[in-house]
Amino acid sequence: xxxxxxxxxxxxxxETIYNLISEKRAARVKDISQRLKVNYSSxxxxxxxxxxxxxxxxxxxALISLTADGEVAARDVIRRHTALRDFLIRVLAVDExxxxxxxxxxxxxISKDILERIIRFAEFVESCPQGGANWxxxxxxxxxQCRGSGPSVACRTNRGLRAKIHGPNIIRKTRRxxxx
Amino acid sequence: xxxxxxxxxxxxxxETIYNLISEKRAARVKDISQRLKVNYSSxxxxxxxxxxxxxxxxxxxALISLTADGEVAARDVIRRHTALRDFLIRVLAVDExxxxxxxxxxxxxISKDILERIIRFAEFVESCPQGGANWxxxxxxxxxQCRGSGPSVACRTNRGLRAKIHGPNIIRKTRRxxxx
DNA sequence: GAAGAATGTATGGAATGCCAAACATATTGT
DNA sequence: ACAATATGTTTGGCATTCCATACATTCTTC
Numbered sequence: 494x495x496x497x498x499x500x501x502x503x504x505x506x507x508e509t510i511y512n513l514i515s516e517k518r519a520a521r522v523k524d525i526s527q528r529l530k531v532n533y534s535s536x537x538x539x540x541x542x543x544x545x546x547x548x549x550x551x552x553x554x555a556l557i558s559l560t561a562d563g564e565v566a567a568r569d570v571i572r573r574h575t576a577l578r579d580f581l582i583r584v585l586a587v588d589e590x591x592x593x594x595x596x597x598x599x600x601x602x603i604s605k606d607i608l609e610r611i612i613r614f615a616e617f618v619e620s621c622p623q624g625g626a627n628w629x630x631x632x633x634x635x636x637x638q639c640r641g642s643g644p645s646v647a648c649r650t651n652r653g654l655r656a657k658i659h660g661p662n663i664i665r666k667t668r669r670x671x672x673x
Numbered sequence: 674x675x676x677x678x679x680x681x682x683x684x685x686x687x688e689t690i691y692n693l694i695s696e697k698r699a700a701r702v703k704d705i706s707q708r709l710k711v712n713y714s715s716x717x718x719x720x721x722x723x724x725x726x727x728x729x730x731x732x733x734x735a736l737i738s739l740t741a742d743g744e745v746a747a748r749d750v751i752r753r754h755t756a757l758r759d760f761l762i763r764v765l766a767v768d769e770x771x772x773x774x775x776x777x778x779x780x781x782x783i784s785k786d787i788l789e790r791i792i793r794f795a796e797f798v799e800s801c802p803q804g805g806a807n808w809x810x811x812x813x814x815x816x817x818q819c820r821g822s823g824p825s826v827a828c829r830t831n832r833g834l835r836a837k838i839h840g841p842n843i844i845r846k847t848r849r850x851x852x853x
Numbered sequence: 854g855a856a857g858a859a860t861g862t863a864t865g866g867a868a869t870g871c872c873a874a875a876c877a878t879a880t881t882g883t
Numbered sequence: 884a885c886a887a888t889a890t891g892t893t894t895g896g897c898a899t900t901c902c903a904t905a906c907a908t909t910c911t912t913c
Binding site: 584 | 774
């Protein structure tokens, strides 16, 4: 099929085009160029590539729009971006600006499987009263019972359980895999 | 700071070299090539680049070692890899193989700030019983208090949201994915 | 210790993705 | 309407990173 896995760069273009269209009803080379901080000519080049892949409707000097396929692909990227952003903000307490920047960089390197878990986990942390952790700058995380810096007594009592649930300690050997 | 920010590719080479040296006391072109699934000639090329940057000691046909700077850089990559891997395994309950693969891809796209938080958060989840969430395949996350058939008091307070997490409707089966 | 196997290097070429500068088209202001 | 300006395109060039092929060196084995 045509599902030929887009490069990070092309994903960025798609995402930007989608956002521009939702915000301003139209995407222009100039705006894409500004957002992505690349040269006009880079944008033209990318648009041609995306047009070849049938993801954007592109004609010289005309406004740019997404094809149906392009919209699907863009939404997928944005879903990853949003999920990561939410996770960073809600779970790791990263401020919005940084979370957005970081999501930008990480969104291209995340599998569906892990994305799902991140989404679920963020939802869980948000909704489960037991799961609430608080980030204290310069200190780390604590929950209401564990306030202060180190783990409390209560926290220690359950270590065995934790270990049982999550399995024994982890081997730290790394293995490499071919990239994209 | 001669820190000229390495490419993802060069980081992979460094990491691999480091691991090979710790495992086998020596890094060879052949082994690097195998681990990274690239051609011998790509390895030679990368080694030259790394040598120019004073990160590896490279002489044709000789064993490869890291310089002091190279070792620092490699450890930094590995720290990111390990932290991500641990987080994925311990917090998101991803199986080891996948966690390792994912860490590989994400390790190049993560800022120091966020890395620190991830490390702290994983530590927190590990040590605080209140922060422990459990991933149930096909169901999602739950905490100990939310377990079992009936919702606990704590959970009832949040019933609407909890239904979203625990309810049978949102998540159906584990989905397979490929891509990338 | 030399033939053959294994390992490593050099070269040339391909794909991606960026930029600068020259050129083309469109839009705007008077 | 049309000159000035803004926007978009083309071209050529550079850097990265990979591969295939041919060549070079080192290691192994008889």
